[in-house]
Amino acid sequence: MSDAAVTTLSEQECWDLLAGEEFGRLATSAAGSVAITPVNYCVRDQKIYFRSAEGSKLVSLVVASSVAFEIDQVRGRDAWSVIGQGEARIVDSMSEQDELSASLHLHPWVDTVKEIFVEVTLDEVSGRRFRLAR
Amino acid sequence: MSDAAVTTLSEQECWDLLAGEEFGRLATSAAGSVAITPVNYCVRDQKIYFRSAEGSKLVSLVVASSVAFEIDQVRGRDAWSVIGQGEARIVDSMSEQDELSASLHLHPWVDTVKEIFVEVTLDEVSGRRFRLAR
Numbered sequence: 001m002s003d004a005a006v007t008t009l010s011e012q013e014c015w016d017l018l019a020g021e022e023f024g025r026l027a028t029s030a031a032g033s034v035a036i037t038p039v040n041y042c043v044r045d046q047k048i049y050f051r052s053a054e055g056s057k058l059v060s061l062v063v064a065s066s067v068a069f070e071i072d073q074v075r076g077r078d079a080w081s082v083i084g085q086g087e088a089r090i091v092d093s094m095s096e097q098d099e100l101s102a103s104l105h106l107h108p109w110v111d112t113v114k115e116i117f118v119e120v121t122l123d124e125v126s127g128r129r130f131r132l133a134r
Numbered sequence: 135m136s137d138a139a140v141t142t143l144s145e146q147e148c149w150d151l152l153a154g155e156e157f158g159r160l161a162t163s164a165a166g167s168v169a170i171t172p173v174n175y176c177v178r179d180q181k182i183y184f185r186s187a188e189g190s191k192l193v194s195l196v197v198a199s200s201v202a203f204e205i206d207q208v209r210g211r212d213a214w215s216v217i218g219q220g221e222a223r224i225v226d227s228m229s230e231q232d233e234l235s236a237s238l239h240l241h242p243w244v245d246t247v248k249e250i251f252v253e254v255t256l257d258e259v260s261g262r263r264f265r266l267a268r
Contacts, residue, residue, distance in 0.1 A: 023208050027161035027168045029199075034163045036170065036204040038215045065163075070170040074157050081172045 009127030014082045017127065018071060019043045026050070026088075026120070027068040028061035035061060041069075042104050048084075048120035049091075049104055062088035062118055069120060080129040084122035091117035143261030148216045151261065152205060153177045160184070160222075160254070161202040162195035169195060175203075176238050182254035183225075183238060196222035196252055203254060214263040218256035225251035 009017070018024075027036050037058050039050040048069055052058045067088045072081035091097055100117050143151070152158075161170050171192050173184040182203055186192045201222045206215035225231055234251050 023206075023213075025159055025170060025204055025206070027170045027202065029161075029163035029166075029168045032163075033200050033219060034161045034168065034202040035219060036159060036161045036202045036217055038204065038206050038213075038217075066167050068161065068168040068170045070159055070172065072157075072159070072172050079157075079172075083170055083172075085167060085169060 005131040007129040014125040014127040021071045024071040029065045051115040054116045082127035084125040086122035088120045139265040141263040148259040148261040155205045158205040163199045185249040216261035218259040220256035222254045
């Protein structure tokens with residue numbers, strides 16, 4: 001069959017889609033075991049930010065390995081996805097935390113007591129738009 | 135804040151949700167690098183099946199490591215997610231492939247020439263239902 005049903009997105013299109021969504025999935029790997037965690041996120045200066053509880057399993061995972069990030073949308077037969085791979089770090093400077101708190105509209109899925117910011121730098125992003133086969 | 139906004143799903147609820155969806159994300163890890171790939175899938179006997187091109191990068195990744203699988207849904211302030219971890223294998227017996235082709239309504243996102251089945255066995259599944267904080 002023709003592969004015309006798939007369109008490769010440009011890097012700019014990928015970042016536009018990343019900036020327009022607020023819900024994605026983060027994949028981590030530690031000790032040979034892979035995990036996926038859904039996160040509420042936002043984008044600033046081509047970096048992904050999300051919040052997680054201090055000392056959480058997720059926080060321990062993101063600093064242990066490379067990470068991958070994914071967003072997608074399926075509407076009927078039309079779908080797109082954007083994936084990226086990179087590294088994560090804990091935002092540990094107080095001034096940077098305060099600045100992020102003030103400037104980012106970033107809410108965790110659930111209110112908890114003590115949350116920290118995690119910054120994900122994606123070394124590469126790629127995306128595809130599909131016309132689903134039925 | 136109260137954590138009443140999160141409900142833990144039972145294993146049966148997780149499998150019911152997995153059986154009811156057809157679009158998920160698979161995470162793989164190889165050589166220290168994590169990746170996420172969206173897949174069209176179906177469930178039979180608590181196993182996840184999807185198709186991928188023979189010799190594809192995805193096929194090489196799933197056999198190299200443990201995998202994780204995720205589905206989710208966000209509708210306004212209500213969201214749920216189901217995640218699982220396990221192993222993948224290529225379905226290599228011809229009789230099993232034919233039987234899967236005949237019995238599963240499993241279509242790849244895009245029609246391609248030669249596709250094989252991948253079976254994912256999840257050792258554990260867990261799920262949560264959220265009332266998103268705003």
